[in-house]
Amino acid sequence: RKEVEQDPGPFNVPEGATVAFNCTYSNSASQSFFWYRQDCRKEPKLLMSVYSSGNEDGRFTAQLNRASQYISLLIRDSKLSDSATYLCAVNPTNNAGNMLTFGGGTRLMVKP
Amino acid sequence: GAVVSQHPSRVICKSGTSVKIECRSLDFQATTMFWYRQFPKKSLMLMATSNEGSKATYEQGVEKDKFLINHASLTLSTLTVTSAHPEDSSFYICSASRSARGEQFFGPGTRLTVL
Numbered sequence: 146r147k148e149v150e151q152d153p154g155p156f157n158v159p160e161g162a163t164v165a166f167n168c169t170y171s172n173s174a175s176q177s178f179f180w181y182r183q184d185c186r187k188e189p190k191l192l193m194s195v196y197s198s199g200n201e202d203g204r205f206t207a208q209l210n211r212a213s214q215y216i217s218l219l220i221r222d223s224k225l226s227d228s229a230t231y232l233c234a235v236n237p238t239n240n241a242g243n244m245l246t247f248g249g250g251t252r253l254m255v256k257p
Numbered sequence: 258g259a260v261v262s263q264h265p266s267r268v269i270c271k272s273g274t275s276v277k278i279e280c281r282s283l284d285f286q287a288t289t290m291f292w293y294r295q296f297p298k299k300s301l302m303l304m305a306t307s308n309e310g311s312k313a314t315y316e317q318g319v320e321k322d323k324f325l326i327n328h329a330s331l332t333l334s335t336l337t338v339t340s341a342h343p344e345d346s347s348f349y350i351c352s353a354s355r356s357a358r359g360e361q362f363f364g365p366g367t368r369l370t371v372l
Binding site (some may be wrong): 176177179191232247248249250 | 303
């Protein structure tokens with residue numbers, strides 16, 4: 146089993162739709178979780194951190210389910226500009242010196 | 258805040274030459290920087306973790322003599338691809354971490370093409 150797993154997609158959704166991605170992780174001791182967005186041929190950009198209490202930023206909501214060891218990203222009212230690959234990342238400790246383990250990414254395509 | 262620059266953005270070189278890529282954290286000090294490579298439509302692959310003032314930690318399968326990493330200061334890490342070959346052609350991305358939670362901020366990447 147991979148340390149961090151994502152459904153590669155693609156998820157094809159119409160504009161205005163709500164879409165959700167999950168990301169499972171194998172290390173139950175993991176402490177920090179993040180969602181990144183990566184556009185084609187660009188670097189990943191931090192979208193949001195995932196806190197135990199959940200995190201909402203506009204149309205984006207991230208949640209953590211420790212019991213089932215997954216994090217989720219919900220996008221409401223999808224825009225064409227949301228089309229990208231979404232990467233989840235897990236840090237096994239709260240230590241900046243630790244590497245992040247990235248999932249393989251989920252590709253989202255929002256269509257008119 | 259949390260801006261990371263990377264230079265050059267694109268390199269085309271002949272086989273056998275060495276290429277140096279610089280990664281700078283512009284508005285924060287990063288004790289740890291990371292180097293990744295990414296092939297088209299593939300996921301990020303961590304190559305090495307670079308700590309200021311000490312030797313880099315390389316991931317399994319990454320040749321340290323092939324990919325030389327120097328982390329001379331809290332804001333600068335360099336990756337040198339030595340004696341580059343066409344199979345080294347890839348997208349190289351650095352990142353830097355600034356907080357205890359460990360979120361990483363990425364540079365814009367360097368697209369290397371070896372002819």
